[in-house]
Amino acid sequence: MARLAIGIGGAWVDIDSEPTEVGLSGVSVAFSLDLGGSLVPNLILHGRFASVVIVDPSMEVRGDDLVRADDLTAVAFLIGPGLTYYFMPFNLYVSLVAGLSWLDLHYIGGESGLTDAGLGLNLDVGKEWWLTRHWGLGIGLRFWFSHTHDEIERVHYTDQVTSLSLLFSATYE
Numbered sequence: 001m002a003r004l005a006i007g008i009g010g011a012w013v014d015i016d017s018e019p020t021e022v023g024l025s026g027v028s029v030a031f032s033l034d035l036g037g038s039l040v041p042n043l044i045l046h047g048r049f050a051s052v053v054i055v056d057p058s059m060e061v062r063g064d065d066l067v068r069a070d071d072l073t074a075v076a077f078l079i080g081p082g083l084t085y086y087f088m089p090f091n092l093y094v095s096l097v098a099g100l101s102w103l104d105l106h107y108i109g110g111e112s113g114l115t116d117a118g119l120g121l122n123l124d125v126g127k128e129w130w131l132t133r134h135w136g137l138g139i140g141l142r143f144w145f146s147h148t149h150d151e152i153e154r155v156h157y158t159d160q161v162t163s164l165s166l167l168f169s170a171t172y173e
Helices: none
Strands: 002-017 020-040 043-055 058-061 064-068 072-087 092-107 112-114 118-130 135-152 155-172
Touching (some): 020 155, 043 155, 072 118, 092 135
Antiparallel strands (some): 043 072, 058 064, 072 092, 118 135, 135 155
């Protein structure tokens, strides 16, 4: 099985360090690639590489809204194993992926910072329609959660990314 998915949604990034709390939010783009194979009928074990990207997010510091962060892009990555179960004959599926996750805050024309690895989770629910014997197109929803840590100049940061995306997928089986 190979599944490529891309979608659009909303994402929220919470960056917490004493005494500062920063929140980023905005429209996001989600992407993933799953590769794997069937363990038993309707159950697929796969690996996933995924990302969710927020460009020019709205920024909030200690609860006060600030202007848009026009020079900032926040990218969360996830890599890990997953399971997908298909409910037949409806071709509805549920996927659960748990793995390593990172957050990269990239300033255009400036610095970029990748956090230490943390825990990432994806939960997908979707429906596919088979176009041919091996190719299907689908639509679904993805819930994303990741929790990472970082330390810059002896200041410890905790980062949390939450996202909900509408996905469009192409699957080969």
